[in-house]
Amino acid sequence: xxxxxxxxxxxxxxxxxxxxxxxxxxxxxxxxxxxxxxxxxxxxxxxxxxxxxxxxxxxxxxxxxxxxxxxxxxxxxxxxxxxxxxxxxxxxxxxxxxxxxxxxxxxxxxxxxxxxxxxxxxxxxx
Amino acid sequence: xxxxxxxxxxxxxxxxxxxxxxxxxxxxxxxxxxxxxxxxxxxxxxxxxxxxxxxxxxxxxxxxxxxxxxxxxxxxxxxxxxxxxxxxxxxxxxxxxxxxxxxxxxxxxxxxxxxxxxxxxxxxxxxxxxxxxxxxxxxxxxxxxxxxxxxxxxxxxxxxxxxxxxxxxxxxxxxxxxxxxxxxxxxxxxxxxxxxxxxxxxxxxxxxxxxxxxxxxxxxxxxxxxxxxxxxxxxxxxxxxxxxxxxxxxxxxxxxxxxxxxxxxxxxxxxxxxxxxxxxxxxxxxxxxxxxxxxxxxxxxxxxxxxxxxxxxxxxxxxxxxxxxxxxxxxxxxxxxxxxxxxxxxxxxxxxxxxxxxxxxxxxxxxxxxxxxxxxxxxxxxxxxxxxxxxxxxxxxxxxxxxxxxxxxxxxxxxxxxxxxxxxxxxxxxxxxxxxxxxxxxxxxxxxxxxxxxxxxxxxxxxxxxxxxxxxxxxxxxxxxxxxxxxxxxxxxxxxxxxxxxxxxxxxxxxxxxxxxxxxxxxxxxxxxxxxxxxxxxxxxxxxxxxxxxxxxxxxxxxxxxxxxxxxxxxxxxxxxxxxxxxxxxxxxxxxxxxxxxxxxxxxxxxxxxxxxxxxxxxxxxxxxxxxxxxxxxxxxxxxxxxxxxxxxxxxxxxxxxxxxxxxxxxxxxxxxxxxxxxxxxxxxxxxxxxxxxxxxxxxxxxxxxxxxxxxxxxxxxxxxxxxxxxxxxxxxxxxxxxxxxxxxxxxxxxxxxxxxxxxxxxxxxxxxxxxxxxxxxxxxxxx
Numbered sequence: 001x002x003x004x005x006x007x008x009x010x011x012x013x014x015x016x017x018x019x020x021x022x023x024x025x026x027x028x029x030x031x032x033x034x035x036x037x038x039x040x041x042x043x044x045x046x047x048x049x050x051x052x053x054x055x056x057x058x059x060x061x062x063x064x065x066x067x068x069x070x071x072x073x074x075x076x077x078x079x080x081x082x083x084x085x086x087x088x089x090x091x092x093x094x095x096x097x098x099x100x101x102x103x104x105x106x107x108x109x110x111x112x113x114x115x116x117x118x119x120x121x122x123x124x125x126x
Numbered sequence: 127x128x129x130x131x132x133x134x135x136x137x138x139x140x141x142x143x144x145x146x147x148x149x150x151x152x153x154x155x156x157x158x159x160x161x162x163x164x165x166x167x168x169x170x171x172x173x174x175x176x177x178x179x180x181x182x183x184x185x186x187x188x189x190x191x192x193x194x195x196x197x198x199x200x201x202x203x204x205x206x207x208x209x210x211x212x213x214x215x216x217x218x219x220x221x222x223x224x225x226x227x228x229x230x231x232x233x234x235x236x237x238x239x240x241x242x243x244x245x246x247x248x249x250x251x252x253x254x255x256x257x258x259x260x261x262x263x264x265x266x267x268x269x270x271x272x273x274x275x276x277x278x279x280x281x282x283x284x285x286x287x288x289x290x291x292x293x294x295x296x297x298x299x300x301x302x303x304x305x306x307x308x309x310x311x312x313x314x315x316x317x318x319x320x321x322x323x324x325x326x327x328x329x330x331x332x333x334x335x336x337x338x339x340x341x342x343x344x345x346x347x348x349x350x351x352x353x354x355x356x357x358x359x360x361x362x363x364x365x366x367x368x369x370x371x372x373x374x375x376x377x378x379x380x381x382x383x384x385x386x387x388x389x390x391x392x393x394x395x396x397x398x399x400x401x402x403x404x405x406x407x408x409x410x411x412x413x414x415x416x417x418x419x420x421x422x423x424x425x426x427x428x429x430x431x432x433x434x435x436x437x438x439x440x441x442x443x444x445x446x447x448x449x450x451x452x453x454x455x456x457x458x459x460x461x462x463x464x465x466x467x468x469x470x471x472x473x474x475x476x477x478x479x480x481x482x483x484x485x486x487x488x489x490x491x492x493x494x495x496x497x498x499x500x501x502x503x504x505x506x507x508x509x510x511x512x513x514x515x516x517x518x519x520x521x522x523x524x525x526x527x528x529x530x531x532x533x534x535x536x537x538x539x540x541x542x543x544x545x546x547x548x549x550x551x552x553x554x555x556x557x558x559x560x561x562x563x564x565x566x567x568x569x570x571x572x573x574x575x576x577x578x579x580x581x582x583x584x585x586x587x588x589x590x591x592x593x594x595x596x597x598x599x600x601x602x603x604x605x606x607x608x609x610x611x612x613x614x615x616x617x618x619x620x621x622x623x624x625x626x627x628x629x630x631x632x633x634x635x636x637x638x639x640x641x642x643x644x645x646x647x648x649x650x651x652x653x654x655x656x657x658x659x660x661x662x663x664x665x666x667x668x669x670x671x672x673x674x675x676x677x678x679x680x681x682x683x684x685x686x687x688x689x690x691x692x693x694x695x696x697x698x699x700x701x702x703x704x705x706x707x708x709x710x711x712x713x714x715x716x717x718x719x720x721x722x723x724x725x726x727x728x729x730x731x732x733x734x735x736x737x738x739x740x741x742x743x744x745x746x747x748x749x750x751x752x753x754x755x756x757x758x759x760x761x762x763x764x765x766x767x768x769x770x771x772x773x774x775x776x777x778x779x780x781x782x783x784x785x786x787x788x789x790x791x792x793x794x795x796x797x798x799x800x801x802x803x804x805x806x807x808x809x810x811x812x813x814x815x816x817x818x819x820x821x822x823x824x825x826x827x828x829x830x831x832x833x834x835x836x837x838x839x840x841x842x843x844x845x846x847x848x849x850x851x852x853x854x855x856x857x858x859x860x861x862x863x864x865x866x867x868x869x870x871x872x873x874x875x876x877x878x879x880x881x882x883x884x885x886x887x888x889x890x891x892x893x894x895x896x897x898x899x900x901x902x903x904x905x906x907x908x909x910x
Contacts, residue, residue, distance in 0.1 A: 106443055
C-alpha cells in the first residue's frame with residue numbers, strides 16, 4: 001500500500017504537476033482546493049502527509065492547520081506548508097501552525113521531494 | 127544730498143471745525159507746494175463715501191465729528207481704508223485717544239494748533255512712506271505664507287541657544303496648531319513626533335547640529351486631530367560671527383500623499399510579483415516533467431526546445447525576484463541584519479560555492495587574500511553574499527571561455543575594498559556610468575548563451591552596498607577585462623554596539639518579544655588598577671571576558687560582549703526579565719570562588735550585575751543603558767567627572783583631593799579659556815566655578831558655556847564669597863543657578879554636587895543630553 005499524500009492548494013495546475021511527480025515517485029495522491037474540502041476528504045481517507053498552501057478561498061491554510069492539529073486523530077500527521085507568502089509576511093510561524101516545514105514558491109521539486117521522503121521515512125509515533 | 131523726488135500727494139482732511147480747516151489750509155499754503163492737493167469734508171459718513179473712489183494718498187482725521195466721536199471715528203475709518211495712511215488730529219485735551227489710535231494702526235498724530243506747515247507735510251510724507259513699507263512687508267509675508275501653503279509646508283526657525291522655535295502660520299493649516307498660542311519650546315515639537323521616530327530624529331538632529339550639517343529627516347508628526355502626518359524636514363544651521371551654531375531655519379513638508387503613492391506602488395509591485403510566481407512555478411514544473419520524459423519520450427530537437435523554455439522560465443523567475451528586491455530596497459523595507467563577519471572564511475565560502483559555475487565555463491576562479499588576516503566587517507552576511515555572487519557570477523558569465531576571475535580584498539584606512547577582476551572582453555567606457563542603473567544591458571559578449579541577466583543585478587548590488595555606507599564602481603578596458611570594486615566601511619566598536627542595541631530593540635518591537643541589556647561590572651577594578659600595572663590588569667580582563675563569554679555563549683540567541691571603559695561588560699540578548707536575571711546570576715556564579723592570577727599573584731574578582739528589559743522597563747536605547755547604569759551597585763557606576771575652575775592653585779588642589787577621595791574623577795583649570803579648551807577634549811558631568819578670576823571672570827565663562835550648544839547642558843556649581851553673587855546676577859539671563867557660599871564644609875559641597883547630578887539625571891529628557899551621553903559612553907568603549 002503506497003503512502004498517501006493530500007495536497008491542498010487553489011492552483012489546480014500546480015497541484016497536477018506535483019501529483020504527476022509524486023506519483024512517479026511511488027506515492028498515492030489526493031487533492032483539495034481549500035482547507036474545508038481537505039478536512040472533508042480526511043474523514044474518509046486519512047493521509048500520511050499533508051502539503052498545504054496558506055492563502056486559499058473558503059478556508060485558508062492557517063485555519064486548516066489549526067483544525068487539523070486540534071483533532072487528535074490527525075494531530076500527529078506531518079504538515080508541510082507550500083506557499084508564496086514570504087516568511088516575514090506569514091501571520092503565524094510554521095512552529096505556531098504545527099507544521100514541519102515551510103516551502104516558499106517557487107520551489108525546487110527536488111527539495112520538496114527530499115522533505116517528503118524524510119518525513120515519510122521516519123513515521124512519527126502518536 | 128539726494129533728496130527723494132516729491133511725488134504728488136492727495137490729502138483728505140476730515141474736519142468739521144472751519145477754523146481748524148482754515149489753519150491747516152494756511153499751514154499748507156505756507157509751503158507753496160504744488161504737488162499737494164487738499165480736499166476737505168466735515169462728516170465721517172461723507173469721508174467714507176469719498177473713499178469709494180481711489181486717489182486719496184493720506185487722511186488727516188479729526189476724531190470729534192458730528193456723526194462720530196473719539197477712537198470709534200478712527201476705527202471706522204481704518205476699517206474702511208486700511209491701506210491709506212491716517213494721521214489723527216487731536217486737541218490738547220485728547221492726546222491719549224490719539225495715542226491709542228496710533229497703537230491701533232494710525233501712522234501718526236498731530237496736536238491741532240501746534241502744527242506748522244513743514245511739520246505737517248513731513249508727517250504726511252513719512253506716513254505715506256511708512257504705510258508703503260508696511261504694505262510691502264505685509265504683501266511679502268502673505269506671499270511667503272501662500273508659497274509655504276502651496277508646497278504644503280511649515281517654515282520654522284529654531285533658536286538653538288534657547289531651544290525655542292518660531293513657526294510659520296502653516297503650522298495651523300498643515301497640523302492644526304495655532305503657532306500664536308503654542309509653547310515655543312523645541313520640546314513641544316519633539317513630543318509631537320511619533321514615539322517610534324523620536325529617538326532617531328532627536329539623535330540625528332543633535333549630531334547634525336554638532337557637525338553643522340544640514341538636517342534632513344522623515345518622520346511622522348502628530349496632527350491636532352490625533353492623526354500622524356508624514357513629514358519631510360530639512361533644516362539648515364546658521365552660525366554666529368564667532369562660528370557657533372546658533373540657529374536652524376527649515377521647512378517641514380507634508381509628504382503624506384507621496385508616502386501613500388509609494389506604499390501603493392510597493393504593494394502593487396509585490397502583489398504582482400507574487401501573482402507571477404505561482405504560474406511560473408507551474409510552468410517550471412511541467413517543463414521539467416516533460417524534460418524528465420515522465421509523460422513520454424522526447425527527440426533531441428524537442429529536448430533542446432524545452433531547454434530554451436526552461437532557461438527563460440528561470441530567467442523570468444529571477445527578474446521577478448530581483449524586482450521584488452529592488453522594490454523592497456526602494457521602499458526602505460530592507461532591514462540589514464548586521465553582524466561581525468570574519469572576511470577570510472567568509473570569502474572562501476562564497477568563492478567555493480561558485481566553483482561549479484566557474485568550472486562549467488572553464489573559468490579559473492581565484493581568491494587572492496593578503497597574507498595578513500583581514501579585519502572583520504560589520505555587515506549583513508546575506509547581502510554581502512548577494513553582492514559578491516552577483517559580481518563574481520557576472521564576471522564568469524561574461525567571459526567567453528577559459529578566462530580568469532580573481533577576487534581580492536584590501537584593507538584601507540576606513541574601509542575594506544573588494545575587487546572582482548576578470549579577463550573578459552571588457553565594457554565600453556561610455557557604458558561604465560550607466561552600468562549600475564536599472565535594466566541596463568550591455569553588449570559585452572555576442573553569442574554567449576545563457577548570459578542574459580535580469581538587468582537588475584548591478585542596480586541591486588549598488589543599493590545594497592550603499593545601504594551599508596559603501597561605494598561601488600567599475601573600471602574596464604575593451605579587450606582587457608573589467609574590474610568591479612566596492613567598499614564596506616570598517617566599523618568601530620561603538621557603532622557595532624549601538625547597531626546591535628538598535629536592531630535588538632527593533633526586532634523585539636516587531637516580534638513583540640523581549641530584549642535585555644545585561645551590564646556586568648568588575649567591583650574591585652579600581653583597586654586592581656592601583657595595585658597592578660596596566661598590562662597585567664588588561665590580561666586579567668581578557669581572561670575574565672572569555673570566562674564570561676563561555677557562560678552565555680549559545681544559550682540565549684544573539685549575545686555580544688564588549689568591555690566598556692575597561693571595567694564593564696555589556697550583554698545584549700533576546701531574553702525577557704527573567705532570562706536576563708538568570709544570565710546575570712550565571713555570570714555571578716561563574717566567578718564565585720575562582721581565583722585569577724596577575725603575574726605571580728592570585729587575586730579574586732567580584733562582579734556586580736544589572737539588567738534592563740525592553741519593553742517592560744524601558745523603550746529606547748538610552749533608557750535601557752541609563753537604567754542599567756542606575757541599577758549597578760554604586761561603586762561600579764562610571765566615575766562622575768568634575769572640572770574645577772579656579773585661579774587659586776591651593777583651592778583647586780584642595781577641592782580636587784577632597785573629591786577624588788569620594789570617588790570622583792577630577793580635572794582642574796586655572797582660567798576660563800583653559801577650562802573651555804579642556805572641555806573640548808574631555809566632557810565632564812559638572813563644573814565647579816569660581817566667580818572672581820582674572821582674564822575671564824566666572825560670569826563671562828558661564829555665559830560662553832551656556833551659549834555653546836555642546837556645553838550648555840553641563841551643570842555648573844558657582845562657588846562664591848557671600849555678597850558677590852548679586853552684583854551681576856541680572857546679566858545672566860533667567861537660568862537657575864546653583865550657588866555655594868565660601869567658606870563651605872566638604873559635606874555641603876558633596877551634597878550640592880550629588881543634588882545637581884541627580885537633578886541632571888532626572889532631566890535627561892532634554893533633547894541634547896541623552897544622545898551626547900550615549901555617544902560619550904560609546905566612545906569610551908574598547909579593550910583596556
